[in-house]
Amino acid sequence: MRNNSLSVLVVDDDFINLSLLKAILGNCGHQAVLAKDGQEAVTIFSQGHIDMVLMDVMMPVMDGYEATRQIKAIAGERFVPVIFLTALNDEKALAKCVEYGGDDFLTKPYNHVILRSKIDAMARVSQLHSTIKAQRDELAYHNERILREQEVVRTVFSNIVHSGSLNEPCVKYLISPMALFNGDLLLAARQPSGTMRIMLADFTGHGLSAAVGAMPVADIFYRMTRKGFSIGDVVIEINKKLRKILPSGLFCAACLVDIDNNEKKFSVWNGGVPDVLVRGSSGGVRQRYVSRHLPLGVVNNDRLGTTVEIGEIANGDRVYLYTDGVIEAWNKQGEMFGQQRLEAYLSRGRDSSAVFDEIREGLIEFMGDQSQADDITLMEVACDDIAVPDHPGAICVTPDDVKDATESRSAAHPLVVWQSSLEMDSDTLKNFDPLPLLLHMITEIQGLEDHRENLYMILAELYSNALDHGLLGLDSSIKITPRGFSEYYMMRERMLASLRQGKIKVDLRHIPADGGGKLVIRVEDSGSGFDYRKQMLGLEENTASSGRGIALVRSLCCHVEYCGTGNIVEAMYHWQV
Amino acid sequence: MALSSTISSDGAIVTLAVAGRFDFNIHQDFRKAYEKHGNGVKKYVIDLKDTEYMDSSALGMLLLLRDYAGGDSSDISILNGKSELKKILAIANFNKLFNIG
Numbered sequence: 090m091r092n093n094s095l096s097v098l099v100v101d102d103d104f105i106n107l108s109l110l111k112a113i114l115g116n117c118g119h120q121a122v123l124a125k126d127g128q129e130a131v132t133i134f135s136q137g138h139i140d141m142v143l144m145d146v147m148m149p150v151m152d153g154y155e156a157t158r159q160i161k162a163i164a165g166e167r168f169v170p171v172i173f174l175t176a177l178n179d180e181k182a183l184a185k186c187v188e189y190g191g192d193d194f195l196t197k198p199y200n201h202v203i204l205r206s207k208i209d210a211m212a213r214v215s216q217l218h219s220t221i222k223a224q225r226d227e228l229a230y231h232n233e234r235i236l237r238e239q240e241v242v243r244t245v246f247s248n249i250v251h252s253g254s255l256n257e258p259c260v261k262y263l264i265s266p267m268a269l270f271n272g273d274l275l276l277a278a279r280q281p282s283g284t285m286r287i288m289l290a291d292f293t294g295h296g297l298s299a300a301v302g303a304m305p306v307a308d309i310f311y312r313m314t315r316k317g318f319s320i321g322d323v324v325i326e327i328n329k330k331l332r333k334i335l336p337s338g339l340f341c342a343a344c345l346v347d348i349d350n351n352e353k354k355f356s357v358w359n360g361g362v363p364d365v366l367v368r369g370s371s372g373g374v375r376q377r378y379v380s381r382h383l384p385l386g387v388v389n390n391d392r393l394g395t396t397v398e399i400g401e402i403a404n405g406d407r408v409y410l411y412t413d414g415v416i417e418a419w420n421k422q423g424e425m426f427g428q429q430r431l432e433a434y435l436s437r438g439r440d441s442s443a444v445f446d447e448i449r450e451g452l453i454e455f456m457g458d459q460s461q462a463d464d465i466t467l468m469e470v471a472c473d474d475i476a477v478p479d480h481p482g483a484i485c486v487t488p489d490d491v492k493d494a495t496e497s498r499s500a501a502h503p504l505v506v507w508q509s510s511l512e513m514d515s516d517t518l519k520n521f522d523p524l525p526l527l528l529h530m531i532t533e534i535q536g537l538e539d540h541r542e543n544l545y546m547i548l549a550e551l552y553s554n555a556l557d558h559g560l561l562g563l564d565s566s567i568k569i570t571p572r573g574f575s576e577y578y579m580m581r582e583r584m585l586a587s588l589r590q591g592k593i594k595v596d597l598r599h600i601p602a603d604g605g606g607k608l609v610i611r612v613e614d615s616g617s618g619f620d621y622r623k624q625m626l627g628l629e630e631n632t633a634s635s636g637r638g639i640a641l642v643r644s645l646c647c648h649v650e651y652c653g654t655g656n657i658v659e660a661m662y663h664w665q666v
Numbered sequence: 667m668a669l670s671s672t673i674s675s676d677g678a679i680v681t682l683a684v685a686g687r688f689d690f691n692i693h694q695d696f697r698k699a700y701e702k703h704g705n706g707v708k709k710y711v712i713d714l715k716d717t718e719y720m721d722s723s724a725l726g727m728l729l730l731l732r733d734y735a736g737g738d739s740s741d742i743s744i745l746n747g748k749s750e751l752k753k754i755l756a757i758a759n760f761n762k763l764f765n766i767g
Contacts, residue, residue, distance in 0.1 A: 293726040337733045338726035342758060361758045380757045387729060387763070413722070413757070425750075463721065 095119045095212060096138060100130040100156065101145040101174065109199065110143060110174075117205055127151030131159045141211060142171045143195070146186070154189040161190035168218035170211035174199075239297065243270065246300060249307050253278040254285065259474035261445040263452075265414075265465040272299030273412050273466040276307055278314040281528060281545025282351065285475050286314050289362055289410040289466060290343040290385075299464075302341060302386075305330050316525045317545045320345045320358050321395035324385070328393050331386030340386040344410060346378075348402065348472055351546075351641060354574070355400040355408070360384050360393075363413055363428070370405025372438035399578040401568075406472045407441060414463035420455050430455075445469040508598040515588045518556065524548055527595060536605060536666050543645050544608070544662065550638040551612040551658055552595070557581060559614030559656055560591040591615045605665035611657065618654030668692055671699040677706045683713040688724040696727050700734060710735055714747035725758055732763060743767060 097119050099110045104125075111121040122139065124130040128151040130142070142160060146153040157171050173186040176197045183194060192214075193207055254277040255262065262275055274290040288310055292299035306327050313323045323345065331341055342361030349356070355376070357365055361384035369375035382394045411431070418426040434448045448467065509530060511523060527548050532538050557563045561584045567573040596611040643649050648661040668686045673679070680703050684692065700710065710731060714720075732740050743765040744755065755766055 291722065293722045338730040340726065340729065342722070363757055380759055383759045383762055392762075413754070417721075 093118065093212070095140040095208070096122060097208070098122045098124060098130060098134060098139045098142045100124045100127065100142065100148070100153065102126055102148045103145070106145070106174070106197075110204075113199070113201055113204055114208075116201075117208065119208070127153060127156030127159075130156045131163070134160050135163050139169060140215065141208065142169060144171055144173050144191070146173060146175050146182070154185060157186075157189045157191055166222065168215050168222075170215055172207060172211065239270070242297075246270070246304060249304050253311060257285075257476065259285070259471045259476065260287075260468065261471075262468040263449050263466065265461065267461050267464050268297075270297045270300035271303075271464050271466075273414065273464040274303045274306060275410075275466055275468055276310050277470075278311055279542075280314055280347070281317045281541045282349070282549055283477060283542060283546070284347050284349040284351070285470065286320070286345065286347050287408075287410065287468065287470060288343060288345045289412065289468065290341050291362065291412045291414075291464070291466075292341045293339045298339070302331060302335055302339070305334065306341065306343075306385075313525075317528050317541075317549075318525050319522050320347055320356055320397050322522060322525075324358055324360075324393070324395050325390050328385045328390055332389060335386045340384045342380075342384040342412075344378075344380075346408060346410065346470075347397075348408065348470060348475060350402065350472065350475055350477075351638070353402045354578075355402055356397040357400070358382065358395070358397045363411060363416060366409040366432070366435060367400070368407045368409065368435045368441070368444065369403060370441060372441075373436050374432055375403070375406065376400045396582075399575050401574040402472050404473060405441060407444065408470045408472065409435065409468070411467045412464065414461070414465035415452065415467050417463060418452060418456050418465065419459055419462060421457055421459055426452060426455055442471070506600050508596065510594060510596040512592060512594040514592045515590050518560070518591070518593065519585055519588060523595065524552060527597070531597065531599075531608065537608075537664060540662075540664050547610060547642050547645055547660055547662060548595075550642045551610060551660060552593070554638065554658070555593050555612045555614040555616075555656075556585075558619065559616035560588065560593065561585065562616065602663065603665070605663065608662045608664070609659060610662065611659045613653075613657045616656055618656035621651035621655040669695045669699055671703070673703055673707070677703075678708040679711060680707050680709075681711040681713055683716065685716040686718055688714070688717045688720040688727075690721075690723040693723065693727055697730065700731055707735070709741040709743070712742065712744045714744060714751055717747065717751060720747075720751050720754055725754070725760065728760070728764065741765075 097114055099107055099114070099121050101107050101110070102125055107123050107125070111123065114121045122133060122137075124133050126148045130144070131151070133139070134142070142157075144153045144157055153173060160169065160171065170192045171190060173191045173194045174197060175183070175186070175194055178196070186194060192211065195204055195207060254260065255275065257277070260277055264271065264273065264275060266273065272292040274288070274292070276288040276290075278286055280286055290303070290306055292302050309327050309330060310323060313326060327343070335341075344357070344359045344362035344365055346365060347356040355367070357378040359365055359378050359380045360382035361380050363380070365378040366374050367376035378398055378400070381396070381398070416426055416428050416431060420426075430451075431448065434444060434451060437444070452465075452467075511527065513521065513523060524545065528541060528545050531544055532541050537544070558565070561581060563577065563581060563584070567577045567580070592615050594613045596613075598609040598611070600607050639649070642660055645662065646660040647663045650659050651657065652659065668684060669692050670683045670685075672681045680700060682696070682699055684696075712728070728742075728744070732742060735742055744760070745767050747755065747766070752766065755761070755764075760766065
């Protein structure tokens with residue numbers, strides 16, 4: 090409505106009335122457009138810009154009611170006030186005017202002052218209407234744009250975040266974000282050894298602001314896990330990153346769990362996530378890992394504890410991780426789902442494989458149609474069902490073959506001959522995990538990348554034997570009882586911390602061999618060694634209480650040999666492209 | 667108002683009491699409440715006597731207060747929390763950063 094001058098459609102079959110209204114409108118500075126019946130009014134309205142309509146009721150061809158209905162239909166979302174001009178005093182007839190879309194009435198005979206004020210009032214309403222409509226459209230436009238942008242970001246987000254092992258059959262999970270973006274983060278990946286590592290993270294708040302931190306966390310998690318870094322190293326790296334990028338007050342409660350089926354052990358770091366629960370095969374909470382550390386992104390690394398808790402895996406164990414959104418879910422009565430209710434589901438001794446679905450259904454039923462107050466994440470890992478990853482098979486050859494291969498080095502695909510050695514003293518051994526470095530060196534060789542799982546396993550076994558048994562003198566047989574199991578790792582940590590002397594030397598030698606190569610890994614420790622002849626016998630007779638690890642190395646390598654006093658071990662890995 | 671703040675007569679101790687839900691909705695008020703008392707404050711007390719519920723953004727607000735109060739050299743006590751609230755603080759291991767009683 091430009092310059093307060095309105096274009097007013099006047100509809101009346103009485104020519105005198107039309108002229109009169111035209112004159113009044115002219116005096117008020119408005120422009121009158123005239124129609125002699127409803128049909129003509131509809132035609133004119135649909136052709137041009139009309140701001141307001143003054144409508145008679147009784148007319149030939151089409152009456153005022155029908156014309157108003159059609160005009161309102163044409164106007165659609167645009168607000169065009171229709172004021173009925175009527176001699177009617179009958180309340181029902183007046184109500185009918187409103188029913189057909191009329192906005193006001195003016196009773197004949199006309200009073201100039203009243204007509205003028207009604208037009209002004211309607212003009213104000215109309216103005217308000219179009220302002221609100223414009224604002225609404227703008228909001229809708231921005232909302233639409235934001236949603237579109239978020240969709241794009243979400244695609245990038247899920248590509249980064251969901252690239253791991255969540256879809257393996259041993260994993261069941263429920264992720265229910267409050268908003269388009271999730272402040273909860275669930276990650277799973279395999280280490281080179283095949284160990285399953287899971288991480289549950291819960292950022293402060295919800296939605297996009299909570300989700301931005303998830304990308305670097307996921308990135309670091311996958312990268313370092315693939316390279317074989319320990320939980321402690323991953324925690325340190327993520328914390329460092331979050332300290333750098335998160336504003337104060339935003340942080341990330343997190344929990345990392347390693348499920349190592351070879352060593353039959355859990356390793357757990359919990360900083361701010363509710364108790365991690367292990368359900369035994371016959372029901373009940375068999376192990377519980379409470380939060381022992383501050384969440385990530387709160388303090389600097391020097392104050393962040395990296396101690397992991399170790400526990401033994403038993404047959405049929407299932408691990409449960411969940412965010413506080415699960416225990417703090419509300420029902421209609423204002424009660425929380427609670428820790429007790431959750432654990433009650435784990436205590437039932439029935440079919441283990443149904444537990445996850447029972448919790449999920451129980452939670453959904455509990456919440457009813459209550460809206461969610463937090464992101465909800467729940468995960469179960471069935472330890473028995475963690476598949477053994479497909480290792481590229483190691484091919485067994487005799488040491489004599491090595492000589493032949495060296496001589497035929499000038500073949501079509503000559504690969505490098507190289508050797509390298511790493512010697513670590515007691516101070517280094519305390520704080521440094523050499524496995525990622527060694528693995529990195531080895532897998533730099535083209536072709537060996539596909540063998541990283543096997544190589545990691547071999548390196549890890551040989552190195553931990555050298556450290557645990559060679560230098561620290563720990564006895565594996567302690568591990569056979571569940572209590573001894575965690576005692577073993579506590580003892581290991583204590584003894585390593587007080588280690589004063591000793592060293593471990595790792596030599597790597599690689600030579601090409603038909604289409605691949607042979608890698609000799611030699612690990613020497615400064616300990617006193619052991620009677621390897623006797624132990625080998627035990628292994629062959631299957632009477633040994635430990636030595637699962639070295640048996641694994643034997644299955645992967647074509648040749649494993651102890652030398653010296655048992656303080657040196659040499660393993661040869663033969664690989665082909 | 668869900669939040670009240672009082673200061674001791676010597677200006678050294680500020681007490682912030684949160685009634686009802688301690689969540690994102692009061693973050694503006696919470697920040698204003700401790701910032702308005704300026705630099706002479708030596709100790710902050712968060713009184714959770716009338717707090718019914720607390721979420722992770724409340725933990726974030728406590729960390730912001732901690733930064734404001736001098737980080738590692740801050741002196742902040744969180745008192746009178748119901749057992750559920752204490753549980754939340756314990757899961758986050760906030761006893762390493764605050765005096766919780």
